[in-house]
Each structure stands twice: as C-alpha cells, then as structure tokens.
Amino acid sequence: MATKAKAKPLDPNATYKQLVDKHRPARPMFKNTVRAFIVGGCICVIGQLVQMFFIRVAGFSQTDAANPTVAVMILLSVILTAFGVYDKFAQWAGAGSAVPVTGFANTMAAAAMEHRSEGWVTGVGGNMFKLAGPVIVYGVVSAFFVALVRYIIFHV
Amino acid sequence: MPRVGKQTWVFSSEPRIVATGTVAGLVESEGPFGADFDVRCRDEACKTTWEKMEQDQFTQAVQVVLQKGSVTANDIDLVLGGDLNAQLTGFYFSHRDFAIPALGLFSACATFTEALAVAGLAIDSGVAHRVLAGTSSHFSTAERHFRFPTEYGAQKPPTAQRTVTGAGVALVGETGGNVAITHATIGEIKDYGITSPWEMGAAMAPAAESTIVAHLSDTGRTLRDYDCVATGDLGRIGHAILKDLFEQRGLPMDTDLTDCGMMIFRPDQTEVFSGGSGAACSSLVTLAHFVKKLEQGEWRRVLVAATGALLSAVTAQQKETIPAICHAIVLERKDG
Structure with missing residues (x-):
C-alpha cells in the first residue's frame, strides 16, 4: 500500500486534503457490489426455501407462510449474532447482509447484547432500537407520505 | 536546564524505567510481540462486562510491574495514567484497591507518553521517588463507546483501525535499570x-x-x-x-x-x-x-x-x- 503510494511523485504544494486523498485506499466497489449481490441473493434464496417448506410441508397458504418465514430468518440471524459470527460475515458481505430482514435482526440483537450489562429495562429495553430505530421512524414516515400521495391520486 | 526551546522538557536526573508490566489480549498475543508480553489473555469473556475485563487487565499489569520491580504498593508515591473510557473509569476503578496517590490523565491514545512525561517531571522535581505510569484500552469497550455494538454487522473501511486490548504499566524510579x-x-x-x-x-x-x-x-x-x-x-x-x-x-x-x-x-x-x-x-x-x-x-x-x-x-x-x-x-x- 505504502510502496504503491510512494511511486507517485510528491507534489510539494499539495494541500493536506490532497495528501490524505492520495493515501486513502479506494473502497473495492466492484468486489463489494458483487459480494453484496451474491450474499443478499443467497439469503433471499434461503428465505424462499423456508417459505416453500411452510407451504409444501406445513400446509400454509402463500400469504400465511410469510410471517413464519420471516420469524425463522430472524431467528437464524439472532443465533449467528449471538455466536459472534454475523459481524464477521457482514465485514465480508457488506450490504448483502445488511439489507435483508437478517440485517435488521442483527442490529437489534447486537444492541440488546451490548447493553445487557446495563440491565433489562434501561439497558436492553432502552437501547435495543438504538440502531434499528431510524429504520422504523423513517419507514413509518415515508410510508405515511406514500399513502398520502396514493390517496390524493385515487380519491381527489 | 529544565526546558529547551518552547516545548521540550529535559529531565536532568534521568529517571529510569525500572520495570515494565504488560497484559495483552488475544489478537495482540497472536501478533509479532506475542511472546514479549508478561500476561497473555486467552479467554476474553472471563468477566461479566468488557469494562471489568479492561479494569482487570490494568490491575494485573500493575501487579506484574510491582512484582518485577520487587516493590509493594506502599513504596509507590504516585500513579499516573488513563484510558479511553468516559471519566477514566478504566484507570480509576482498577486502582481503587491500591493505596497510592493517583492522577488520571487524558490525551486519548497519547496518554501513555503524557504519563511518562509527568512521571519524569515528578521524579526530577523530587516530589516522588517511584511512580507508576500506565494506560489501558479494550477493543470492545472502545467499540461500544465510540462506534457500534461489537456484534453489529457493519462493514468497516480499510482506513479503520483496531483498538488494542491490553494494559501496559511502567515503574519509573530515580535509579535502577539502564x-x-x-x-x-x-x-x-x-x-x-x-x-x-x-x-x-x-x-x-x-x-x-x-x-x-x-x-x-x-x-x-x-x-x-x-x-x-x-x-x-x-x-x-x-x-x-x-x-x-x-x-x-x-x-x-x-x-x-x-x-x-x-x-x-x-x-x-x-x-x-x-x-x-x-x-x-x-x-x-x-x-x-x-x-x-x-x-x-x-x-x-x-x-x-x-x-x-x-x-x-x-x-x-x-x-x-x-x-x-x-x-x-x-x-x-x-x-x-
């Protein structure tokens, strides 16, 4: 890394920002995107298999199978988080592990575990939504505005 | 001459580093200096909280340095140090069982050299004969304090750094050692x-x-x-x-x-x-x-x-x- 940077001649009048930019390794965008695509896709395939299990084996309708499927995926994510595996996997997978429901479950489980030492109420209860909270707040807010737009279009 | 230029202190009595005590975490022990640390922690989760773990490592480093320097806590005139936790709980909590006058210092990760500078000053001025100077940090307490919960799956950029787990304490004295x-x-x-x-x-x-x-x-x-x-x-x-x-x-x-x-x-x-x-x-x-x-x-x-x-x-x-x-x-x- 350092030797590669050294090869470029140093501009004696470079500003500090230019120096920092020169040494900041580029994020491997292509690799990250491909990994996110594959991992995110694999998680969804696993979810699909679980859903098919509920439909074929347990006799759920397609709509009814959604809730137990999400519950199983959340459980898997929480178990992997509890065993300290999910964060290592996420460092490799990037957005692929963050976007699906498993990523959401990880934010809650990780925060709950981290703050367990501060007690059940103020620790776990108070901090469980520390990372997941923004998703809920802005999810609800944006859902409201989308619904408002829909109402205006169809009823006004 | 106690000072040269604007910023540099000169310790004319040449205070010595008499003994050292180092306690290192698991990843640090697997690093290039693994064999050089006095205590290598194998199991990180042996305490109920990460904060206790860090305090325990700090206390252990103090015990090691006292033992290696063949002194007891009573022989120490001053203890200086700090850590990255708010209110320096790592430093103060780990020293609460030692009856030694204590000064907590904070310069973030530059606290160790700050402590050695003040230790040198204390010995040079004659207010102390033996001083302990040390710092601790812990990967998980720092993650929680400055970043995310340890098990949270966020991808870190290549410019990130890993907070070192461990504690290092020096016994600084008027004589002893080279x-x-x-x-x-x-x-x-x-x-x-x-x-x-x-x-x-x-x-x-x-x-x-x-x-x-x-x-x-x-x-x-x-x-x-x-x-x-x-x-x-x-x-x-x-x-x-x-x-x-x-x-x-x-x-x-x-x-x-x-x-x-x-x-x-x-x-x-x-x-x-x-x-x-x-x-x-x-x-x-x-x-x-x-x-x-x-x-x-x-x-x-x-x-x-x-x-x-x-x-x-x-x-x-x-x-x-x-x-x-x-x-x-x-x-x-x-x-x-």
Missing part, C-alpha cells in the same frame, strides 16, 4: 479538518509531525540521532501521510521511522485494517519491545511520539473536525 527518560516534548493541538472517525491516522498525522519537528528543533537533533522514531497509532495509512508531510518539509528520513499501530499486529491478521490504535497500543509496544531493545543494548536512543485523536462520540456525531495531539518522550540507554 533505560532512562531524558526528554519529553509536549505537543500542541492540531486540527487539519478531518471529520471521519474512520480516518484517525489522517487526523493525527499533523500532530505527530508538529511534535517531532518541535522536538528536533528544540533539542538541535536530527532523526539520525535516534535508532528508532515511533509514532503512537497512526496505522499504515497515517504513517504514509506522515512520511509525505516530512518529505514536503524537506526533512531527511534517515532513521527507522515506524509506528506502534503498524507493529502490534501483522497486516495479515483478520480485521486489523490500517493497524492498531488505543491507549494501550503505544504502552504495550514501548514497554514490551522498545524498552527491551534498549535494555539488551541493541538500540541506544528511541523517540516515542504517541498520538491521540481528541474526539468524543458526541462530537463525531455532530460532524465536528477531529483535533489531535502528540506527546513525545526520549528513552535512552545509560550504561552504569
């Missing part, structure tokens, strides 16, 4: 406008440059006068920036300029990114490696310039720029 603290250069606060807490190396490199240049100008020395000049925890990326800053200045780089954060982990260890950081980074490398090299006579003189990023979790959220500080100390081998 490694002396001869100078300390107290740094000025430098802020070059870096806002990302993932770029600590870039935030701290200007502080390191400023203090090292001030040290050389105050003492009339060059980098060549040192067998090794080590910054605290710039990491590989911050180190490369520092080298460019020196080059821009036209400073000849004719010594072994290195960085404790680069040395403590091998680059191929998992999730160490740009290198190590944390208050224990410079204390562990200085005490387990540099002091040993000086004791063995392989080196004569070392400049340790520990660097600290002075941000808090709140200022980082508020997108404030990150001020940094660097304090340097000179360790020199004295024969006889």
